[in-house]
Amino acid sequence: MDKVSLALIGAGSRSRAYTSQLVGNDNAELVSVVEPDKDRRELIRTTFNIKPDMAFSNEDDFFNSTKCADAVLICTMDREHHRQAIKAIKKGYDVLLEKPVSLKASDCIDILDCANKYDAKVMVCHVLRYAPFFQKIKQILNEGKLGKVISIQHNENINIFHYSHSYVRGNWRKTSEASPIILAKSCHDFDIINWLVNDKCKSVSSFGGLSYFKRENAPANSTGRCFNCPERNSCIFNAEKIYLEGYWWNKGAVNLTDQSDAGIRSALKEGPYGRCVFKCDNDVCDHQVSILEFENGVTASFSMSAFTNPCSRTIKVMCEKGEIRGNMAEIEIQLFGSEPEKIKMAEIVDDIEKHGGGDYYLLNDFIGWLQDKDAFARTTLSQSIDSHLMAFAAEKSRIEHRVISMQDLL
Ligand SMILES: NC(=O)c1ccc[n+]([C@@H]2O[C@H](COP(=O)([O-])OP(=O)(O)OC[C@H]3O[C@@H](n4cnc5c(N)ncnc54)[C@H](O)[C@@H]3O)[C@@H](O)[C@H]2O)c1
Structure with a gap:
């Protein structure tokens, strides 16, 4: 296959990570967009010179019309993924699917079964596997001089402003939504x-909750x-300070189409990102610790926390003959x-920004995989699904305060 044709479903913030790489791309072109928001749709349509009848305001019109591309990029919110992935696969599209694959374990398996049945290529946007930092760690382990992995300590340091943006004021603040x-x-x-x-997880135990971003604080x-x-002058979560003085980079989520100071100010006045972080309708955990046991005897502990300065991951891989310590910037x-x-x-x-450069390498691999069925792809659906089952x-x-055996999950 020469140049790959793509259709974008959901032209929100995250889609920019991929569409920005499609401008002037010799291997792929964007030929269609599905997005209910007129401004967002038009921005993509005009940037990529998409024909007006290939820009859809709703998914039914898109899926009911003739197949128009080799693959779709599903960049909608989490709750749309299962439905749209199934429709796309049945229509004959290959799929680049944003994570999480779906909101229920059974729906994740459903997409995998459907992809197998229709022989569709589905890649999940687990961009960290493409981050040079984790690629390097994997390479060191594969070289074997440290011997087998015995145990891993991994931390997800979310950064307090990132957390307040996405998980207190933003899209991912409520489990039910x-x-x-x-x-x-x-x-x-x-x-x-x-x-x-490099083995299956056997059992999982986890503790955590929402401790700080609550009315009482x-x-x-x-x-x-x-x-x-x-x-507001003494509060570090003052939205104007965060978004206008640049504590947090994601102005696009506040106002995707007008990021001038006036555009951001008016969005903060009315929209979700101008709300008090202690008085939102959020309920997701701000800290959670999990312990994992794998079939091969390896153990791992994983701590996710909002209460960090860096927005990074830190890891310690303890092996038979030595250890690896890393913090995204240094190993x-x-x-x-x-x-x-x-x-x-x-x-x-060169580029260790944005998930350590993972977005760029992931999209390249997806396009390469579409062009050549034998090409190497690192985050196929079947490789990605275990992580979701572990999260469930x-x-x-x-919630149940007990150890969960993976074989009893489904
Ligand atoms: N891989 C990563 O590292 C990473 C990082 C951030 C977000 N994400 C994921 O990306 C996804 C999108 O997040 P986002 O921040 O761009 O959200 P967003 O709300 O900014 O964008 C979603 C877009 O989908 C549009 N939309 C809604 N219903 C639609 C429909 N039926 N058909 C087509 N479009 C529809 C919305 O209007 C919006 O423009 C989420 O699932 C999120 O978890 C992944």
Whole structure:
């Protein structure tokens, strides 16, 4: 196959990670867009010179019309994924599917069965597998000089402003509207742990909750919105400070089509991102710790926390003959009884921004996989689904206060 044709479903913030790479791309072109929001749809349509009749305001019109591309990029919110992936596969499309695959374990399996039945290629956007940092760790383990992996300690350091943006004010704040954070955010981390352990998870135990972003912690005289709050000058979560003075980069989620100061201010006045972080309708955990046991005897502990300065991952992989310690910027490898060897990521890759460059490599692999069925693809649906099942098990364990055996999950 020469140039691959793609259709975008859902032209929100996340889609930008992929569409930005399609401008002037010699291997792929965007030929259709499905997006209910007129401004977002038009922005994509005009950027890619998409024919007006190939820009759809609703998915039914798209799926009821003739198949128009080789693959779809599903970048809608979590609750739309299962329905849209099934429709796309049945229509003959290959699929790049944003994570989480779906909100229920049975729906994840349903998509996998459907993909197998229709022989569709489905890749999940587990971009961390493509991040040079984790690729390097995997390569070091594969080289074998550290021996077998015995145990892993992994931390997801969300960063307090990222957390307040996405999980207090934003799209993923409520389990009933999105999913538990251990699925929405940490399926990436379970996927990485799985990949490094290279075996199936056997049992999961998990603890956590929402401790801080609650009404009882609101400053005494605070109001429901920052713009008229008497406490705003002393509050670090003042939305104007965060979005206009640049604490947090994602202005696009606040106002995707007008990121001028006036556009952001007016969106903060009316929209979700201007609300008091202590007075939102959020319920997802702000910290959660999980313990994992794998079939091959490897154990892992994983801690997800909102209460961090860096927005990063830190990992320690403890092996028979030495250990690896890493923090996205640097990897330290130390054989027991030897001096550590340091690898600075900035010295081996140009772009370590945005999931460590993972978005770029993932899309490239997807396009390559479409062009050549034997091409290497790292996050196929069948490889990705275990991480989701582990997240469902962790949430069940947290709620039911018991160890969950993976074989009893489904
Ligand atoms: N892989 C990653 O690292 C990563 C990072 C962030 C977000 N995500 C995932 O990306 C997905 C999208 O997140 P986002 O921040 O872009 O959300 P968003 O709300 O900004 O974008 C979703 C878009 O889908 C549109 N939409 C709604 N219903 C639709 C329908 N039926 N058909 C077509 N379009 C429809 C909305 O109007 C919106 O523009 C989520 O599932 C999220 O979990 C993944």
